[in-house]
Amino acid sequence: MPGYSRRQFLTLSGGVLGGIAAGTTVTAATRSDRFIVQTRGKRTPRGLDVVHEMPGVRFTVVEGSERAVRKSKAVKRFAPDLEIQLNEPEVNTETPTLDAADYEGQPGDFLQWDKADLDVPQAHEVTEGEGTRVSVIDSGVLESHPDLAGPLNLDLSRNFTGDGGDHNPVGGDDHGTHVAGIIAADNGGGIGVNGTAPKTDLVDCRVFSAEGGASFADILAAVVYSANVGADVANLSLGAYPVPRNDGQFGQFYGKVLNSTMTYANKEGTLLVIAAGNDSADLQHDGNVISLPNEGAQALSVAATGPIGYGWDADGDGELSDLAAPPESPAFYTNYGTNAITLGAPGGDADTDAIGTGVPWFNDLVFNAVFDYVDTDGDGEPDTQVPGYGWKAGTSMAAPNVAGAAALVKSANPRYNANQVESALKRAADVPSGYEKAYYGSGYLNVVDAL
Known part of the structure; x- marks a missing residue:
């Protein structure tokens, strides 16, 4: 390299x-x-x-x-x-993928427990995100995916990596496509999956190259670009932990650049929705280290929740409708910390003991748009991206559920600035009964009341 x-x-x-x-x-x-x-x-x-x-x-x-x-x-x-x-979390490598042809006609609404628990269909009676713009700073969004072709703004989407490709994933994974689907999938003409804000204007800012690498500078440039093209929300399902809080001159300089960039975006009206991280770490009491960028200036930091037993008999009583844990319960991997987390939202959970037992444990993850690589020219090397659907878990999945909700709030209240959108989301949220505030900040995402 x-x-x-x-x-x-x-x-x-x-x-x-x-x-x-x-x-x-x-x-x-x-x-x-x-x-x-x-x-x-x-x-x-x-x-x-x-x-x-x-x-x-x-x-x-x-x-x-x-x-x-x-x-x-x-x-x-x-x-x-x-x-x-x-390298992505191991739990995400174990999940199946359904290609678009095999998925057609399947009950996507049933698999999308996150949208059901957030009452997204009810929110859509008010708005579907019209008049808003959301940027996805990630690994690229597959423009040929039938559920994303409508929302995706090809004129504004950019590749920040300098690897010679365009905004689409170039040899990279489908992380950004899944994130974008959670925000804005438009159901692909009735056969696909749903996003929270299917009528938002989606801007793809690719910062990860084919090798899986991302540049700190490219991420910063994508944040500034998002603000300068009028994005109401920028989703960053990316992060770093642990970073020394006072790491000499280099650490201070990087922190200054990051905070200046994030403050500028907020001032320009772009709400930065950022994954809190998947280390199971107490960010409130973790010593002299910090999680970035979700603990940077003006960040709306999102922790992950998820069910255990969705569509499978997790408690062994023979009933598929019973859950061992509800959708609003904290995911086993999520970072937490009362003053470090802004909101909790569906990101998927997993009973790792169930993996390999034959039960559909992956139903507890978040289901949305993905793609797979297949060998179409017979040379033994995967060369074509085939749109499909699949499951992933992480605060990476929780953040776009909030980003989509933020787009709905902005659509319903066009004069709101970034801070007012965030305030509306926080006021509507409540900490679920029986759970610790440290996992939720202001509370569990409530899309309908936020409108």
Whole structure:
């Protein structure tokens, strides 16, 4: 992999300043050819290639040698960009995928317990997200998926990675497609799945490359871009944990860049909805470390909930209708912390002891749009993306349920700014009886009352 000053990789339980589905195994390395720079006023660095201008904040992403960066009189401070490599949670690798042809005519509403528990059909009697815009900062959204072709804005969707592809996943996974479906799937003409805000304008901001890597700078640039194209909501189902709270000059600089970027987006009217992470960590009492970006400035941090036994006999009494845990119960993996979490929302849970027993344990995960790679030219290598449907769990799935709800609130209240949309969601939420506030912040997402 070119562009690295050293091959010493950092391994943390959640990563360093990036990565989808926080809480998985992530490695990071600093770049030797790419830097995030703080400029002096409006001066533009010369002798360096500008990768992202990020208009609105006093930071720019450049390529060139460190020597050239140090010599530039336009540069006040700088730090190397960080490249992140990701492995998704194991529970998500065990789930089946249904291709679109096999799924046609199946009872998608039954499988979408998250939308049923949130009373999304009732909310749609008020609005389906008309007049709003939501950006998905993730691994790319498959534009050929029948449930996403309608909401997806192809003119505004962008690839921030510089890997030569477009906004679609290029050799990467279907994480972003699943996230986008939770927000805005429009039921593909009556045979697919439902999103919370199917009539929102969906903007795909791809920040993960084919190799599964994401750049911290690309994520920041996508946040600024989302604000500058008028996104009412930006969903970031990505994160890093644990990051040292006071990690010398580098840590302080990265934190300053992140907070400045997030504050700018909020000021421009973009609500940042961010996954809280999947480390089962108490973010309130975890020492001198921090989870980012969900503990950054202006973040709406989302913890995950889910049922146990949805559509299968989890308690062994012979009744498929009984649940061992309700949909609003905290997921086993979710991060928590009273002042670190804003809302709890459906992200899926799992009884890991049930995996491999033959019961449909995956029904407790979130069901929505995915795709699979198949070999169409017979060379033994998967080369074609085939749209389909499948299950995933994570705070990555909980965040888009909130992002979709935020779009509905904005649609119903067009004059609301980002803080007012968040306030409406928080006021409508309640902590479920018998559960700890630490898992919910203001409470469990209540879409209908928020309208």
